[in-house]
Amino acid sequence: MTDSVQMDPETLSSIDRRFAFHPFTALGEHMRSGPPMMITSGKGCRLQDDQGRGYIDAMAGLWCVNLGYGREDLAATMKEQAEDLAYWHAFSSMGSDKPALLARRLIELAPAGMSKVFFGNSGSDANDTQIKLVWYYNNVRGLPKKKKIIARERGYHGVTIMTGGVTGLPGLHAGFDLPLPFVKHTTAPRRLWEGQGLSDAEFTARLADDLERLIEREGPDTIGAMIMEPIMGAGGVIDPPEGYYQAIGEILRRHDILIIADEVICAFGRLGAMFGSEMVGLEPDLITVAKGLTSAYFPLSGCIVSEKVWEVLVEGGERYGVFGHGYTYSSHPIGAAVGLRNLELIDEHAMLETVADRGAYLQKRLRAAFSDHPMVGEVRGQALIGAVEYVRAKDPAVAFDPALKVAPRIISAALRRGVISRALPNADTTSFSPPFTISEAEIDEVVAAMRDAVDEVMTELIRAGEFE
Structure with a gap:
């Protein structure tokens, strides 16, 4: 029965149309036309x-x-790991070999100053975790008002209640009561519409001024972090003008605002380097990775945390006790094994x-x-x-x-x-x-x-x- 269904393309299409709830899809049109x-x-x-x-x-x-479809080497890695250890969790200090090895490898590859890796399942949950870390970090420091998050118009950071609002695309807000009030958006570095006729220096100055005025309006003591993609992906493949990240970074450091680099698309080679931040002059306190970490052969994300942030998180245990965050599939051994092999292949095949x-x-x-x-x-x-x-x-x-x-x-x-x-x-x-x-x-x-x-x-x- 199953074989006959799989062999009938019309039946497959109608099954999909009748039963599958598709993301980012015009639902009524899909019901009428199918995939x-x-x-x-x-x-x-x-x-x-x-x-x-x-x-x-x-x-x-x-x-x-990133490494293409049908790779027998990555498929073999999944099979071998599933046979050795299909699952183990990371709660209550529990560990397994592949997540520990992958965390070490990521810190070796990451920009200077990074210290620890928290594993999740997707870019959305990783960016959501990053924002919780920012809140926890500032609570530990005795700065409970520093909770607002700045993002950029057209930025894409996920679809959770938090990250859907941080994303600067109206289609992700419509009907969902987003963004939440503590999310603030600043101008995207989109030259075609925002910087016509300006030199790189003039456009950078304007974008920096827009950010400075937003911070002053909201109050720097209320802003915890700004999240940015090195090159904006879903918002239009937008690469900012020369000097932009240096100017933005100076403003954020001066106001004690953390920088989250959303490297979900850019990391692991998409721009010709392991991390896009290093190519564009972005100096983050927290880095989000996913997608290319496993070439999508297994769902896996990571929050790479700087030593500066990590020291405060550890201090927080004295006040709040056990760190109360994590997922069933955090540090999944199959995902970690695939991530390790994927990074090896990137190196082996230059x-x-x-x-x-x-x-x-x-x-x-x-x-x-x-x-x-x-x-x-x-x-x-x-x-x-x-x-x-x-x-x-x-x-x-x-x-x-x-x-x-x-x-x-x-x-x-x-x-x-x-x-x-x-x-x-x-x-x-x-x-x-x-x-x-x-x-x-x-x-x-x-x-x-x-x-x-x-x-x-x-x-x-x-x-x-x-x-x-």
Whole structure:
């Protein structure tokens, strides 16, 4: 019975439509139309659906399958660890071998000053944990008012009640009564819309001034931390102007505000280095990792805590007793084993060098294909992360009416050509974050398909009188 269901693509689709509750999905539309495809297998950068159609995944899933699909080495690691020790917990000082070894490896790789690693399951729960650590840290220090969290408009940090509010995208707030009152957002370093006509120095000064005024308005004695992605991912693949993190960091240090680096996308090679913070001049007190830690072969996240913060957390035990936070699957041995092997493979196969090389090629091809396109306002990115943003007019940039759904239409047109990209929220932007194993020929295939898709949608818009 099960085999016959799996072999029937129509039945698979209808089962999904009837029973599966999909995240980040237009629920009514899904009930009417079902999934665009049902993926059943993958190898390298390519996926196959239940009807035998093939695709290049230009997004590595959700920015996460960094070493590609179908890796027998990572699958073997999971099998071996499950046979040796499928599960053990970390409560009440309990330990197991692989989480301890992975924690040591992460501290060896992390920026200077980091001390301990707390393991969770996802980027969302890790960022939620980071904020609880900030609150605990300031309570121990006798500063109970320092609880507000600053984030940036368009930043993406997760979907818990806390992290959904910290995320600066309105779609994650609508209907959920978010953000909570102690979350404050400052200007995103989005040059196309916020910094037109400004030099890097002028734009950085403006962004720093916006942050300074927010802190002064709220009161520095009420603000515990600011959370930032080295390069903003889901919010648009936004890389800030030269000197930005140095200017922001100086303000935060002066006001005794902790810095949380959300490295869920950027860490472990996406930018050609183990940590994106080191590439952009961000000096964090806390670092969040997930996604590329296991190349998404197993759910695992980490909160990397500096010695400065750790010393205060330990002191807190004298006042509050046992540290009252953790998850059933914290320090999961299978996840830790996969993380260790994943990091070994990055080193063994010189993946950082590969990313630098293929990343330079991707950026070159994206700019050659789109920089002068009449419908493109900006091409952004570094190494193996990129984005193209579409506008109705340039100089100055004018956005399309959101009702036209320009980026989603481009994504659908690309999908028909066998390429998977993503339409990012609250802007007509398509993104690229392929597995590190992508070849130059596959990059050419991706860019050509996306260019054809953009041209197709542009022709439709011209015919409809929505673009000239």
